[in-house]
Amino acid sequence: METKKLSRVDYIFKPETNCIDTLKKVMTMEKEEFILELIDSGLKGRGGAGFLTGLKWKLAAEAAGDVKYVICNADEGEPGTFKDREILDRVPYKVLCGMALCGYIVGAREGFIYLRAEYRFLVPKLRKAIADLNVEFLKIGLTFSIDIRFGSGAYVCGEETALIESMEGKRGEPRNKPPYPVTEGYLGKPTVVNNVETFVNCVIIAGIGHQEYKKFGTDNSRGFKLFSVSGDCSKEGVYELELGMSLQDFVDEFGDGDTKAVQVGGASGFCVPRKKFPDTIIGFEGIPTGGSMKIFNSSRSMYNVLHNYLEFFEEESCGQCSPCRVGCQQLLKGIVAVKRREKSSPYLDELMKLAETMKVASKCGLGQSVGNAFVSIIENFREEIVY
Amino acid sequence: MSKMINLTINNMPVSVEEGTTILEAAKKLSISIPTLCYHEDLCVAGNCRVCVVELVGMRTLQASCAVPARDNMQILTNSMKVRQARRHIIELLLSEHNADCTKCYKNGNCELQELSNEYRIGNRLFADLVTEKNYTIDQSSPSIMKDDSKCIRCQRCVRTCSELQAVSALAVSGKGNHMKISSFYDHPMHEVVCTNCGQCINRCPTGALIERNYIDEVWEAIYNPNKHVVVQTAPAVRVALGEELGYDPGERVTGKMVAALRRLGFDSVLDTDFTADLTIMEEGTELLTRLKKALVDGDTSVSLPMFTSCSPGWIKFIEHMFPELLPNLSTCKSPQQMFGTLAKTYYAQRKNIDPKDMVSISIMPCTAKKFESVRPEMRDSGFQDVDYVLTTRELAIMIKQAGINFMQLEDDKYDRFMGDSSGAAVIFGATGGVMEAALRTAYELVTGREVPFANLNITPVRGMEGVKEASIKIENVKADWSFLEGAELKVAIAHGLTNAKKLMTAIRDGKASYHFVEVMACPGGCLGGGGQPIPTSPEIRKKRTEAIYAEDEGLPIRKSHENPEVAAIYADFLSEPLGHKSHELLHTHYKARKRY
Structure with missing residues (x-):
C-alpha cells in the first residue's frame, strides 16, 4: 500500500491573485474536458464521506433541467473540526471561485453558502467578497451569483439532504436517497453540495492541473488536506498536510509524547489506540477524516x-x-x-x-x-x- | 407503457414497472415485508426502518418502502442481517413505547403489538425509556386523546394532518431524544387548530392517538331505569361496522346493527337518516331561497355559493382557516344535531317523556361529532341535544362486551318514528352524497320532474376525485320558480380538507364560481371518517362506497321529500322548511376561530 511521509504543503491558504484568470482558462475548455480533469485528479469530497467530486459534478452536469444550484456546505459541525472556518476567514474568494467554477461546469446560475450559525462573525467579510466577485464574474461573462443562508445549530444539517430541507425552510431531516441531490436537490432541482475545502481544491486543480495535483497523496487519497488538530497536543491548530501519512507520523509530530489514542474524523469517526498507530493510514485506504484529529493522552478516561x-x-x-x-x-x-x-x-x-x-x-x-x-x-x- | 424492471427477491425473479418500490415488488411475489411508518394514503417517510431489506452487494440495508426497484437488484427480505436489524428496531421501538398492552385501548388492533408478536419479542433487551419521561395524556379534547408514551414517532399522524387535511395541528418538535409529535407550542389539543376529524387516529399504528371513548357512560345510561335512552345511527356506520365484527369491507349490516342495538338495551333505535332527509328539505329550501334573493331580489348580502354544513370537521376547519367564508355556510345543523334537538322536543312530546329524563346517543363514523355535540350552539332543546357520541369502533366494542354474536343476528328494523329513511339520506355517507340527495329533491321541487339521470344516479358527483365539479341545466320549471328557467346550476364537491382548502382558496380568490358546494372533512366522505374501523385504505373506502350506493338502490324511497316521516314532521310539528320552528331548532351559526 502506498504511503507518504508527513509533509506540510501550502496550497489552500496560499494567497492567490489569479483565481479569476483560472476561471477564464476553464471557460475556454470544453466542460466535459474539465470534468475529466477533475475525475482524473482523484479529488474526493473533503467533508468526510469522500465521494468523487468530478463524478458528482458530472452527474449534476448531465441532469436534465435549466435551473440548477450549487451549495457550499459550511455547516462545519463535526466535533473537533474547525478548518472551514479558517478557509472562509482567510481565503473566502477561493471558495467563491470554486462555487462559480462548479456553477459554470454543471450549468447553475445560483449558489448558496450554507453557513453554520456560530460563524456569523464571518458574514461581513463573506458579503464583501461575494459583492466583489459577483462583479468579477460578470466581467468575464460568467452568470453566477452567490448568497448566504444560515444554519440554526443542528448537527444533522451538515448532512446534505437535511441541509437542503433546512434551506427550504423545513425541519432539518435527511431525505430518502435516491433521489440524490445531483438530480433532485434544492427546490427539487439538480444541486451540487460540496464542502468548503472541496471547492478550494477544485480551483487549485483548475490552476495547477491534475498531473501536478496527483503528485500529492496516494492512490486512494489524492492531494492534500486540512487537519484540525486538537486535544492533548503540542501544537493544536489547522495544518495542511499531504494525504497518506501514517497515524504514527502524525502523532510524532503533534502528540504530547503521551498519546494514548486519536479520534480520527470527529465524533462520527474512529478511535485508534496507540498500538495501531504505525499501521493506520490517514486517508481512504485507512481511516478517512473530514479533518478532525483529536488526540487523547493517558490522563483521559x-x-x-x-x-x-x-x-x-x-x-x-x-x-x-x-x-x-x-x-x-x-x-x-x-x-x-x-x-x-x-x-x-x-x-x-x-x-x-x-x-x-x-x-x-x-x-x-x-x-x-x-x-x-x-x-x-x-x-x-x-x-x-x-x- | 413504462419500462419494466427485472430483479430478484429472495432469489425469485420478478418484473415490475419502473418506479415500483421494493416493497411493492415483493407484494407481487406474495412476500410481505413489515412496515410501520408506511401508509398507502400518505407520502413515503422511510423513517421507522422496520421494512429494511438487504440489497446484495451493499453494506447498508435499504428501506424497501422508499427505494425503487432497479434492474438486476438482488434483494433478500429475510436474511440474517435483515432479521437482526429488524429485531433490533422492534426492540428499540418497544423500549420507548409504553407497552402495557393489556391496559391499552388499542389492544388487539396495534401494528407494533402485531410485529412484536410476530418476532416473539420476549425479554426486553434494552432499557425502558418511557418511565423517566413522565408523559401525561392529553385528554383536553372531547374527541381525541393523545398519549405520547405510546407514540413511536412514525409521523403518520403528522403526514395525515398536513397532506390529507392541510391542518397541521400535529407536527414534529425537538430533536434527538427530545423529538416528539407535538401540537403548536405543546398547547392542549382542544386549544389548537385540530378539527377533530380523527384521520390521525385511523392511521396511528399504536394507541398514541385514540378517540375519547364514552362506552361506560353509555352503559351507565342504558342501565339507569329512570332514563329513556334513544340512539341514532349515521348512514356510514352500517357499511363499515361489519369490519369490526368479522365481515370483509363492503358488507352492509344495517339490519344486524339495529338488532344488536336493541339487544344492547336502547329504548328506541332510530336513524340519523331521518334527519338527513330533513336536512335536504331545509338546506335545499335554503339554497333556493338564497338563489331567489340573489337573482330576483338583487340582494347583494346573500352569500353564494352556499356550502354544506353536515361535517363538523369541515365546520371547525372553515372557522379556523376561512372565517371570511362563514356567511356562505348553510345555517342548517348537521343531521346528528337536528336529530338531537328533535329527539328532546318533537320525540319527547309525542312519547310524553320529560326530556330531562332522556339520554340521546349517536353512533357516528366520526370523532368530530363528539366535539360538535358539546358545542354551546347545540343546546336548542333546552338540554345538551346529543349526550354522547360513539364511533363505529366503540359500538363494535359494546357489541362484543355484550356477548352478542353479531353474524348470527336476524335483521331487524328501526323503530318508528324518526326511523324512516330514504336512499338519498343513506348516500350522505359518501362524498358527493349530500349533493346528489339535494339535487334529487331540489330539481324535482323546481321542475316537477325527476333529475335527468338514469335510475336517479347522479354519477358526475360520485367518485374519489378530490374536487369534483358538475352542472345541471334547469328547464321547464314550475311557475313559482320561473326565475330559474334556463339556469345552469353549478356545483362542486370536495372531500378531505386539503381538497377543501384548494376549493375554498379558488372561491375566495374569485377563481371559481358555483352555486352549491359540498365539503366533507374526511377522504371519501363519512365512510372514511375518523371514527370508522381501522385500518383504512383507498381499497377499503371503495368497498364501503359501493355498499352505500347499493343500500340506496335497495331502498323503496330514494328521495328525501318522499320520506313519509319527513312529511309528517312538517305537518305535525315544524309546519314548513325554514319556518319559525325550524329556525329555532334546526339552524345555527358559527364563529371565527384563531388560525393557530
Missing part, C-alpha cells in the same frame, strides 16, 4: 470520551428514524448501566450488535456512523468502560 460522544449523538440525532433516535439513547444508557454494574459486561456485546444495526439500518450518515466511535472505543478500551 475513554469512558468519558465515549460518554461525551454518545451524549452528543443522543441530542443531535434528528430523531426521525428509529435506529438512530432510540439507538443513541440505548448506547448511552447501556454504557452507564455497565459502569454502574446494573448490567454485566456481556451487555456490551449486545450493544456492539446494536451499533452494527445502527450502521446498516439508519436513514442517513449520522446514524450510520454513531457505531464507528462506539465500536472502536469498546473494542480497544473495553476495560475502561467496564471498570
